[in-house]
Amino acid sequence: MLPVEDARARIIAALAPTAAETVALPDGAGRVLARGVVARLTQPPADVSAMDGYALRAADGTEGATLAVIGSSPAGRPFGGTVGAGQAVRIFTGGFIPTGADTILLQEDATADGDAVRVNETVNPGRHIRRRGLDFSEGAEVLPAGRRLTARDIGLAAASNNPWLTVHRKPRIGILATGDEIALPGDPIPAGGIVSSNAHALAALIRASGGDPVVLPIAPDDTDIIAGVAGTAYAFDMLVTTGGASVGEHDLIQKALGAEGFELGFWKIAMRPGKPLIWGRLGRTPVLGLPGNPVSAMVCAVLFLIPAIERMSGLPGAAPRMRRVLTSVPLAENDHRADYQRASVSFDKEGRMLVTPAPVQDSSMLATLARADALVLRAPHAHALPAYAEVEAIILPELGV
Ligand SMILES: Nc1nc2c(c(=O)[nH]1)N[C@H]1C(S)=C(S)[C@@H](COP(=O)(O)OP(=O)(O)OC[C@H]3O[C@@H](n4cnc5c(N)ncnc54)[C@H](O)[C@@H]3O)O[C@H]1N2
Numbered sequence: 589m590l591p592v593e594d595a596r597a598r599i600i601a602a603l604a605p606t607a608a609e610t611v612a613l614p615d616g617a618g619r620v621l622a623r624g625v626v627a628r629l630t631q632p633p634a635d636v637s638a639m640d641g642y643a644l645r646a647a648d649g650t651e652g653a654t655l656a657v658i659g660s661s662p663a664g665r666p667f668g669g670t671v672g673a674g675q676a677v678r679i680f681t682g683g684f685i686p687t688g689a690d691t692i693l694l695q696e697d698a699t700a701d702g703d704a705v706r707v708n709e710t711v712n713p714g715r716h717i718r719r720r721g722l723d724f725s726e727g728a729e730v731l732p733a734g735r736r737l738t739a740r741d742i743g744l745a746a747a748s749n750n751p752w753l754t755v756h757r758k759p760r761i762g763i764l765a766t767g768d769e770i771a772l773p774g775d776p777i778p779a780g781g782i783v784s785s786n787a788h789a790l791a792a793l794i795r796a797s798g799g800d801p802v803v804l805p806i807a808p809d810d811t812d813i814i815a816g817v818a819g820t821a822y823a824f825d826m827l828v829t830t831g832g833a834s835v836g837e838h839d840l841i842q843k844a845l846g847a848e849g850f851e852l853g854f855w856k857i858a859m860r861p862g863k864p865l866i867w868g869r870l871g872r873t874p875v876l877g878l879p880g881n882p883v884s885a886m887v888c889a890v891l892f893l894i895p896a897i898e899r900m901s902g903l904p905g906a907a908p909r910m911r912r913v914l915t916s917v918p919l920a921e922n923d924h925r926a927d928y929q930r931a932s933v934s935f936d937k938e939g940r941m942l943v944t945p946a947p948v949q950d951s952s953m954l955a956t957l958a959r960a961d962a963l964v965l966r967a968p969h970a971h972a973l974p975a976y977a978e979v980e981a982i983i984l985p986e987l988g989v
């Protein structure tokens with residue numbers, strides 16, 4: 589059985605970023621830049637006032653002085669003249685500093701009197717002036733390739749006058765759920781059957797991670813039908829299957845895909861839940877075969893599918909972020925498989941994060957998974973730990989899962 593880190597490294601090494609496409613700025617949030625964003629203008633374009641008040645020569649701005657107000661410079665309508673000795677221009681936040689002026693007298697420190705203004709507080713040279721190019725300059729790369737765009741980045745791309753962005757295409761991921769016993773939510777359930785949760789949970793996870801999920805029709809435990817549906821794999825950047833990954837005679841994924849030319853990369857990982865994970869390739873399409881147990885499928889998706897989507901989206905495809913937290917209860921020693929225990933999260937009086945693993949860790953229990961906000965890692969052969977010991981955990985809401 590392969591260690592988790594080796595499995596993820598092999599998956600990531602086999603994947604490449606998707607091609608670039610151009611999207612309108614508002615559609616760029618959450619996408620990964622395939623090309624850096626370059627400022628198409630300088631911001632601010634000239635020296636501007638950071639405050640409402642008066643632009644003047646600092647030498648004139650001593651307490652008690654009275655200056656002649658010769659014009660106005662609101663944002664967007666620069667004053668065309670020059671500020672001379674004993675003169676001031678009414679100015680507003682964002683207004684261009686007129687020629688001749690070198691400081692701002694705050695409105696609160698002045699008394700207007702018709703066409704004159706009285707200085708009530710001596711000014712400091714250069715105060716309240718934002719210099720041309722303070723934020724960025726034309727031609728500078730303001731956002732690098734390989735960055736996943738935040739709302740803040742969209743603001744920066746907009747401010748730097750970029751209506752279009754070049755991003756990686758969202759990886760298209762086909763989801764194939766298999767099993768005679770499963771039915772779609774709302775459809776008639778066969779005798780002894782269950783409702784398929786995996787495809788929907790995976791589609792939501794894929795979408796949250798920046799992928800474009802396509803839920804394929806459920807395939808029964810029939811190699812020909814599975815093979816037929818898998819024949820559509822070429823349309824996807826990755827095919828994800830669930831169920832049929834294990835050793836039973838109904839566990840048909842490898843057999844069915846084998847007839848289609850499936851090349852196995854590896855099978856079985858030293859982890860719990862999720863041991864029977866399959867990785868391989870069908871033609872040019874990578875295939876990730878997740879176990880059928882719903883919790884196993886989701887834990888494997890967190891550990892392998894999210895990094896894979898990130899890699900295909902143009903990111904490095906790093907392991908999910910681990911946080912050092914405290915266990916609220918003692919933990920038993922672990923065997924040779926990495927254990928990802930579903931745990932709830934709370935905070936102690938000092939604000940430290942505590943995790944409490946659910947008492948029953950069965951890989952069929954979706955209610956427990958939904959309530960758990962953390963996966964606590966018990967490394968292979970980890971020693972027993974007392975309560976309040978440090979452990980590593982993946983915080984699921986941080987992944988949007
Ligand atoms: N003798 C052994 N038996 C099993 C082993 C083993 O090593 N030796 N491994 C166990 C482990 S671990 C897991 S995990 C499961 C995984 O098996 P499969 O991937 O072959 O999954 P199935 O047998 O098809 O289904 C398992 C379980 O999950 C339910 N299921 C399947 N698809 C869905 C779906 N779309 N939505 C919700 N639930 C689904 C299915 O009804 C079964 O209850 O194998 C163990 N057995």
Ligand code: MOO
Pocket residue numbers: 859860861862863864879881884885951
């Ligand atoms: O690994 Mo299975 O995923 O334990 O239930």
